[in-house]
Structure formats: structure tokens, C-alpha cells
Amino acid sequence: MSDTPKTTVLSLTEEEFVHPGNRACSGCSMGLLYRIGAKALGRDCIFVVPPSCMTVMQGLYPVSASQFPIFNCTFASTAAVATGVRAAMKRLGRTTQVVAWAGDGGTSDIGIQALSGALERGEDIIYICYDNEAYMNTGVQRSGTTPCSSLTTTTPFTGKAQAAKDVPAIVAAHNPTFVATCSASYPLDFHDKLLRAKQMRGLKYFHIQTPCPPGWGCEERLTIKIGRMAVESGLFVLYEIENGVKRLSEPSARLLKKGRRPVRDYLKLQVRFRHMSDEQIAALQAQVDARWDDYREAFADD
Ligand SMILES: Cc1ncc(C[n+]2csc(CCOP(=O)(O)OP(=O)(O)O)c2C)c(N)n1
Ligand code: SF4
Numbered sequence: 072m073s074d075t076p077k078t079t080v081l082s083l084t085e086e087e088f089v090h091p092g093n094r095a096c097s098g099c100s101m102g103l104l105y106r107i108g109a110k111a112l113g114r115d116c117i118f119v120v121p122p123s124c125m126t127v128m129q130g131l132y133p134v135s136a137s138q139f140p141i142f143n144c145t146f147a148s149t150a151a152v153a154t155g156v157r158a159a160m161k162r163l164g165r166t167t168q169v170v171a172w173a174g175d176g177g178t179s180d181i182g183i184q185a186l187s188g189a190l191e192r193g194e195d196i197i198y199i200c201y202d203n204e205a206y207m208n209t210g211v212q213r214s215g216t217t218p219c220s221s222l223t224t225t226t227p228f229t230g231k232a233q234a235a236k237d238v239p240a241i242v243a244a245h246n247p248t249f250v251a252t253c254s255a256s257y258p259l260d261f262h263d264k265l266l267r268a269k270q271m272r273g274l275k276y277f278h279i280q281t282p283c284p285p286g287w288g289c290e291e292r293l294t295i296k297i298g299r300m301a302v303e304s305g306l307f308v309l310y311e312i313e314n315g316v317k318r319l320s321e322p323s324a325r326l327l328k329k330g331r332r333p334v335r336d337y338l339k340l341q342v343r344f345r346h347m348s349d350e351q352i353a354a355l356q357a358q359v360d361a362r363w364d365d366y367r368e369a370f371a372d373d
Contacts, residue, residue, distance in 0.1 A: 078259050078266075084110050093136035095128040098284040098291025100255035100298060101201050102128060105172075107258035108199070109137070111265035116168045117160070119153040121146045121182060123174035124208045124283075125201070146181040149173045150189035153196045161195075168197060168269060175202040179215035179238045190245035190274050197268055197275045200238065201255075203283035211286045220351060222288075222343045230346065239278045243312050248273030251311040255281045256298030257322050264311060264320075280307045288342025300337040305359050308366075319370050327367055334359055 088109040095102040101124060109116075118141045120126050126143055129136045144152040153171040160167045173182055178200035186198060205223050206212040213223040213231050216238060220230040243250045248271045253261040261279060268275035282298045284291045301307040302322050309320035319327070334356050338344040347355075 078262050080259070083107070083259070083262070086110065088112075088114065088139060089137045090135075092130075093128045094130050095124065096283075096285055096291075098294045099124070099128075099281075100283070100294045101125065101203065101281040103295075104201060104255040104258060104261060104279060104281055105137070107262050108265055109139070111262040112168055112170060112197075112269070114138070115166070116170060117142065117156055119144055119149055119156060119169065119171045121149045121173050121177040122208065123177055124203070125172055125174065127208055146177050148185055149177060149182045150185040150194070150196070150198060153198070154189050154192070154194045157194060157196050169195075171196060171198045173198075173200055174207070174214075175200055175204060175216040175238075176206040176212075176214040179236050183238075183241075186242070187245065190242060190247050190276075193247070193273045195272055195274070197265070197277070199277045199279065201279050201281045202238075203281045203286055204235075205283075205286050207283050207286045220344060220347050220355075222346065223286075230343070239276070242276045242278075246315065247276055249275040249311065249313050251275075251277050251320075252307070252309050253277055253279040253320075254298045254302055254307060254309060254322075255279060256295045256302065257309065260309060260320055260322065286343075288345075289340055293340060297337065297340055300332060300340070303332045304334045304337045305331040305363050306334055306337060308362075317369075319366065324370065326363070327370060331359070331363065 089106040093102055116139050118139050120141055121144055149171045153169050157169040202216055205214050205217050211223050212225045215236040217223060217231045219234045222230050239250050239252055249268050251264045280301060282294045284294055289297055305326055309323040311318055335352050
């Protein structure tokens with residue numbers, strides 16, 4: 072797997088499937104992720120998208136930000152609709168990639184039942200959850216994957232009290248072909264994982280952290296840096312599970328030797344975490360340290 076050639080900025084295809092203008096907020100990392108991901112997916116692709124920033128980003132009919140057919144479905148039905156579209160393609164004898172592209176609210180809460188069904192059946196689709204860590208399109212309400220302590224409009228004073236659902240672990244418990252976590256700040260890692268996933272049969276699930284300036288309360292110019300800090304501090308871990316074998320991806324694996332940034336660096340750049348006390352930050356740091364002690368044991372030889 073490590074022998075697979077890595078795409079670089081210079082070797083990335085110049086072909087574009089996403090038009091230069093779209094309706095995402097300035098500094099949105101999801102738009103960048105979509106553009107680079109599309110280069111890996113290629114033209115023969117149909118997207119299935121529930122209500123979310125991705126829908127809005129496309130623009131209003133008859134304008135579209137992208138060159139793919141996009142099926143806008145209901146929130147709860149994303150994976151079921153993708154299943155149906157894939158079956159139709161198969162019936163027509165076409166190898167078209169069917170890609171479900173949903174937000175974290177649409178995946179971890181409202182769409183999880185259809186996703187679980189598609190996982191259990193082993194549907195031959197790619198499912199991408201972009202995780203901006205709240206229901207952003209409707210004004211920053213907390214979702215199942217909003218991190219503990221994060222301020223949202225529905226957790227406005229002391230932040231969310233509960234821990235985030237570990238959706239990739241829930242997905243992995245279904246034993247799909249491929250599970251990967253990615254970050255919009257490492258788009259080439261996402262690109263290359265997608266290239267490999269395209270060659271596999273069965274359900275390929277991607278969970279991608281996508282920093283969101285208005286929702287996280289951060290400067291637009293810092294979006295990519297903040298996503299990197301999430302990885303460098305070990306808070307968001309990049310890994311993949313192929314046929315049951317889990318591997319840390321390079322940006323996270325490198326932390327085993329290099330060490331991690333303090334989580335405080337990441338938290339202090341975002342308004343949603345500014346209210347956290349020193350004790351809360353220390354407790355979070357201790358949790359991350361404990362998790363990495365486990366990784367050091369599990370991945371010592373990687
Ligand atoms: C059944 C249903 N409930 C609520 C809505 C309103 N709604 C539209 S987009 C959205 C937020 C989606 O959040 P998420 O899936 O996290 O994607 P994001 O907006 O963050 O891109 C909501 C609640 C809806 N369209 N359908
Ligand atoms: S609200 Fe966040 S995720 Fe949605 S378009 Fe704006 S920056 Fe992107």
C-alpha cells in the first residue's frame with residue numbers, strides 16, 4: 072500500500088470538474104475538498120446529496136458550480152438513493168461511480184439508518200461525510216459529531232456537554248471494504264485514498280474534517296492552518312482501514328516520532344472554544360495523550 076505513487080501538486084490533473092464560482096462562504100474548506108476530490112473521481116460520476124452546504128454551494132437552477140449530475144435527495148435517504156442509482160447504472164451496464172456526499176448532521180444523525188443498511192448490504196458506492204462539526208447550513212446547530220465543549224446556537228453558553236459520536240468506528244463495525252478519515256487541509260491524501268477506493272468493490276466510507284470559518288468562529292485565511300493543527304495536535308487522526316487492517320496515514324503516523332502540538336494552539340484560534348477553562352483544556356489534552364499512548368503501542372512498527 073505504501074508503494075502506491077503519491078500525487079503531488081505538480082502531478083495533479085489540470086482538468087477541472089468544478090467551476091471557479093460557487094456559493095460557499097469565503098474560506099470554506101469543503102469547496103476545496105470537493106474540487107480536489109472530483110479530480111480523483113473523474114468525469115464518470117453521479118453525486119447523491121442531501122440538504123446541506125454542498126447543495127447550496129452548487130447555486131440555484133439553472134446555474135451549477137459543478138459538471139456532474141447531482142441527485143438532491145431527502146436527508147434520511149442518502150445511502151438508499153445512492154444504492155438505487157448504482158443499481159440503475161449496473162442495469163445499464165455502466166461502471167459510473169456513485170458518490171453520496173453528505174454533511175455530518177445528515178450522516179451521523181438523520182442519515183445513519185440508511186447508511187447502516189447500505190453498509191450491511193455491502194453496496195458498491197462511495198460515501199463521503201464532510202464533517203464541519205455542526206448543522207452549518209441552517210445556522211450552526213449542534214450535531215452528533217459536534218465536539219464536546221463546542222459553542223453552537225443550540226449549545227450557546229457552556230458548549231455541547233456530550234462527546235462526539237465516533238462515526239468512522241460505527242461504520243467500521245459493519246466491516247465495509249474501506250474506511251478512511253481525511254482532512255480538507257490534506258487534500259492530496261484524500262485524493263489518493265479516493266483513487267484507491269475507486270478500484271475496490273463494496274462500500275467505501277470517507278469521514279473528512281472540513282473547517283468552517285463562520286461555524287467555528289475562525290478567520291477565513293486560517294482555515295487550512297486550523298485543519299492542519301487539528302491533525303498535528305492529534306485531535307483529529309488520519310487513518311484508513313482496508314479489509315480490517317488499520318493504518319495511520321502519513322500526516323498522523325509521523326506524529327509518533329515527531330510529537331504533537333498542544334491542543335491549546337488549535338482551540339485558541341476558534342471562538343467556539345474560547346470559553347474553555349484551563350482545567351477543561353488540560354482534561355482534553357490528557358484524553359488525547361492517552362489515545363496516543365495506545366497508538367504508540369499499536370503502530371510501533373509502522
Ligand atoms: C428532514 C429535514 N430536517 C431538517 C431540514 C433542514 N436542513 C437543511 S440543511 C440542514 C443542515 C445540514 O447539516 P449537515 O448535514 O451537517 O450539513 P452542513 O449544513 O453542515 O453542510 C438542515 C437541518 C431538512 N431539509 N430536512
Ligand atoms: S457554512 Fe461552513 S461549510 Fe457551509 S459553506 Fe460556509 S464555510 Fe462552508
